[in-house]
Amino acid sequence: xxxxATFAGATIDEALSQACGELRxxxxxxxxxxxxxxxxxxxAISAEVDPMAVVxxxxxxxxxxxxxxxxVNLSEDEEGLRGELxxxxxxxxxxxxxxxxxxxxxxCNRILNRRVxxxxxxxxxxxxxxxxxxxxxxxxxxxxxxxAVHRGQPVVLEPLTPAARREVHLALADHPGVETExxxxxxxxxxxxxxRRRS
Numbered sequence: 001x002x003x004x005a006t007f008a009g010a011t012i013d014e015a016l017s018q019a020c021g022e023l024r025x026x027x028x029x030x031x032x033x034x035x036x037x038x039x040x041x042x043x044a045i046s047a048e049v050d051p052m053a054v055v056x057x058x059x060x061x062x063x064x065x066x067x068x069x070x071x072v073n074l075s076e077d078e079e080g081l082r083g084e085l086x087x088x089x090x091x092x093x094x095x096x097x098x099x100x101x102x103x104x105x106x107x108c109n110r111i112l113n114r115r116v117x118x119x120x121x122x123x124x125x126x127x128x129x130x131x132x133x134x135x136x137x138x139x140x141x142x143x144x145x146x147x148a149v150h151r152g153q154p155v156v157l158e159p160l161t162p163a164a165r166r167e168v169h170l171a172l173a174d175h176p177g178v179e180t181e182x183x184x185x186x187x188x189x190x191x192x193x194x195x196r197r198r199s
Contacts, residue, residue, distance in 0.1 A: 004046035006035065012043045019047040025115070029053045051119040052081055055108050059083065062104070068092065076120060083108075085126035094129045101129065102161035103187065134167050141171035141180075144193040149177040152195055159188035168193075 007022065009015035012034065016027055023030065032047035052074050063070045070087035085093065085101075093100035101124055108122040125131075144155040157168065168191045169180050179196050182189045 004032065004048040006044055006046055008036075008042055008044040010041065010043070012037070012045065015043045015045045016047070019045060023047065023049055025049050025054075026057070028057055029115075049116050051112050051116050052076065054112060054115055055081060055083065055122055058108060058111055059104070072124075079123065080120035081122045083122065083124040085124060090126045094126060097160070097164060098129060098133055099161055099188075101126065102163045106162065106187070130163075133164070137164055137167040138171040141168045141191075141193070145172055145175050145178045148193045148195050154192050154194035156183070157191045157193065159184070159190055161188060165189060165191050 005019075005022070007015045007019040009018055016030070016032070019025075019030060019032065020027060029049055030047050031050035031053070032045045035044050035046050037043035056072065056074050059072045062068075063072075068087070068089040070085055070089050070093070073084045073086070075082050075084075093104065105122055105124040108124070112119045112122065140157065144157060148155045160168065165182055169182075172178055172180050172193065175196075177196055178193050181192050181194075183192050184190050
């Protein structure tokens with residue numbers, strides 16, 4: 001293991017307790033290995049906070065607290081930590097355009113920002129929901145662009161989550177006739193699609 005700090009104690013439990021205190025983590029959130037020990041009466045471990053374990057514990061505890069029948073399968077690839085959600089209550093997270101799913105993803109990333117100096121971004125999905133939503137948002141963005149160009153007036157979309165707004169902005173980034181901007185405060189903002197100013 002690379003990058004871990006060293007913690008020592010009379011027993012492995014004592015070393016883990018020291019690591020938890022200094023890293024402000026629970027044992028289940030640590031990645032650790034024993035690096036010296038038990039023959040001389042001292043045990044040393046190398047430990048660090050494990051982003052995947054932090055996200056996994058947060059999600060499982062959140063689902064349990066809400067009595068939600070949702071499970072998560074976590075994996076890591078070159079784009080970050082991926083959580084594939086499944087279960088009878090998944091529709092509660094994907095309803096209303098996926099606001100619950102996006103809010104949960106946002107919270108996972110905020111928690112890691114506070115706990116780990118550098119971490120891969122978290123991406124949550126369930127049953128291919130985000131791919132379907134991306135297609136719908138791209139279609140909606142193109143329709144709004146056509147309308148804005150045809151009418152010569154800005155078109156304002158409904159309040160969207162950060163992930164949904166990003167899809168709209170990307171869909172129209174290379175459109176020659178319009179430009180986009182987010183408008184509003186807070187988690188949900190509207191995207192304004194306006195005819196591009198002629199220079």
